[in-house]
Amino acid sequence: MTTTIAAEAITDAGTTQLVLAAVLGIAAVVLLIAWAKWHPFLALISSAGVLGLAAGAAPEAVVDSFTAGLGSTAGGVGVLIALGSMIGALLAESGGADGIVNRIVNGVSGAALPWAMAGVAALIGLPLFFEVGVVLLVPIVLLAARRTDVGLLRLGIPALAGLSVLHGLVPPHPGPLVAIETLQADLGLTLLLGLICAVPTVIIAGPVFGNFIAKRVPLQVPALLATGDRPASGPSGGQDFVDRGDLTNPNAPGELVDEQVGPRRNPGFWAAVLTVLLPVVLMLARGIAELVLPEGSALRDTLEVIGEPVVALLAGVFVAMWALGKRAGFDRKETSAVLGGALPPIAGILLIVAAGGGFKQVLVDVGVGSVIADAARDANINALLLGFLVAVGIRVATGSATVATITAAGIVAPLATTLDRTEVSLLALAIGAGSLFFSHVNDAGFWMVKEYFGMTVGQTIKTWSVMETIISVVGFACVMLLSLLL
Numbered sequence: 342m343t344t345t346i347a348a349e350a351i352t353d354a355g356t357t358q359l360v361l362a363a364v365l366g367i368a369a370v371v372l373l374i375a376w377a378k379w380h381p382f383l384a385l386i387s388s389a390g391v392l393g394l395a396a397g398a399a400p401e402a403v404v405d406s407f408t409a410g411l412g413s414t415a416g417g418v419g420v421l422i423a424l425g426s427m428i429g430a431l432l433a434e435s436g437g438a439d440g441i442v443n444r445i446v447n448g449v450s451g452a453a454l455p456w457a458m459a460g461v462a463a464l465i466g467l468p469l470f471f472e473v474g475v476v477l478l479v480p481i482v483l484l485a486a487r488r489t490d491v492g493l494l495r496l497g498i499p500a501l502a503g504l505s506v507l508h509g510l511v512p513p514h515p516g517p518l519v520a521i522e523t524l525q526a527d528l529g530l531t532l533l534l535g536l537i538c539a540v541p542t543v544i545i546a547g548p549v550f551g552n553f554i555a556k557r558v559p560l561q562v563p564a565l566l567a568t569g570d571r572p573a574s575g576p577s578g579g580q581d582f583v584d585r586g587d588l589t590n591p592n593a594p595g596e597l598v599d600e601q602v603g604p605r606r607n608p609g610f611w612a613a614v615l616t617v618l619l620p621v622v623l624m625l626a627r628g629i630a631e632l633v634l635p636e637g638s639a640l641r642d643t644l645e646v647i648g649e650p651v652v653a654l655l656a657g658v659f660v661a662m663w664a665l666g667k668r669a670g671f672d673r674k675e676t677s678a679v680l681g682g683a684l685p686p687i688a689g690i691l692l693i694v695a696a697g698g699g700f701k702q703v704l705v706d707v708g709v710g711s712v713i714a715d716a717a718r719d720a721n722i723n724a725l726l727l728g729f730l731v732a733v734g735i736r737v738a739t740g741s742a743t744v745a746t747i748t749a750a751g752i753v754a755p756l757a758t759t760l761d762r763t764e765v766s767l768l769a770l771a772i773g774a775g776s777l778f779f780s781h782v783n784d785a786g787f788w789m790v791k792e793y794f795g796m797t798v799g800q801t802i803k804t805w806s807v808m809e810t811i812i813s814v815v816g817f818a819c820v821m822l823l824s825l826l827l
Contacts, residue, residue, distance in 0.1 A: 511539060
């Protein structure tokens with residue numbers, strides 16, 4: 342269903358009314374989430390109504406616009422999130438993620454351990470949602486900190502930085518996917534540029550900041566997590582993890598060992614790495630092919646097909662079913678259970694993303710985006726800076742990186758039509774960087790990190806909140822540097 346309320350709104354409503362409508366709509370999102378404690382799904386639906394009606398659009402036109410945006414976003418992004426979640430579930434449930442972590446952490450020691458922790462967090466953070474990555478990595482961090490003299494924050498901050506950077510800047514995570522879909526950015530190119538920005542950002546916000554802050558916020562290592570503190574590893578919860586405090590090799594004290602109990606076997610380090618990297622490599626190959634190969638060449642056509650996000654992630658799922666599921670000892674029923682079990686936990690995320698797409702569509706259709714874009718051009722405000730600042734404001738107000746990304750992308754979407762292909766990808770990354778700015782008490786991730794690491798609120802602000810701000814600022818600085826070079 343298509344809508345035509347933009348022309349009506351621009352005709353019937355002046356610029357002042359449209360700006361006021363935008364302010365009211367965004368204020369409604371902030372108040373309903375931050376003050377009234379509504380679920381973001383309901384808050385976005387209600388705020389879209391406030392926005393459309395305040396702009397003078399007919400109620401039925403607002404409903405049509407919202408549902409059209411919701412449907413297109415769910416169709417374009419929802420499938421990718423679901424496929425990525427399936428890969429992540431098999432990686433976690435098969436023991437593949439733990440195998441990657443243990444292999445890398447056991448291979449290094451001393452000053453190199455924080456760097457290894459940042460690298461492994463970034464690697465397993467590619468297919469995993471941030472919260473899942475935290476659950477997997479924190480026990481390893483706590484155990485490594487207990488067994489070595491490196492220090493909790495020197496290990497924990499790099500691990501959190503690796504997960505957070507990938508979550509905000511690199512598809513197939515929901516935020517970057519939504520920004521790419523809304524702005525009509527090239528996914529392969531955005532992925533390539535996002536990985537380029539991710540490397541220095543993880544280094545500065547991870548090992549460098551971790552070494553700095555560990556000297557100023559001394560922390561004792563809290564008790565290691567027991568079985569009940571993390572999800573069961575079996576597809577139906579039947580295979581539990583043992584206490585990680587017992588996971589040392591009697592023949593090599595201090596070394597981690599495979600923590601799984603029961604008949605399951607580890608699928609292997611390289612099998613897990615291949616599964617994680619395959620979709621990324623396919624999407625990168627497509628982006629590179631579009632940059633360097635002539636149109637119409639057979640190789641480019643092939644890479645464009647297999648590098649389509651849906652095709653690449655579907656290939657990743659198929660490979661994961663064999664390389665992780667079968668090699669870990671799952672039969673077909675167990676593999677199917679793991680894949681099916683990956684979907685219910687992401688239902689809330691999918692609904693929020695879809696509702697955000699509806700809110701974005703109302704913003705665009707009533708003409709708010711065009712007004713803001715015109716104002717930005719008249720004031721000579723850089724599009725990348727505008728996208729970053731809008732995302733920062735909504736992130737700080739609501740605590741939600743996804744809501745910040747969705748709303749900011751909708752507001753600056755008209756500007757994207759005036760930018761070239763590379764600049765549109767950089768705009769998506771600028772919004773992603775802004776969506777990570779200064780996580781504080783209205784962000785669920787803040788409390789998750791606080792409890793896992795046994796910190797006070799003040800200590801969490803000095804460590805986690807500052808780390809998120811560094812990620813945001815360094816990531817945006819990298820985006821601006823790329824805009825000057827490309």
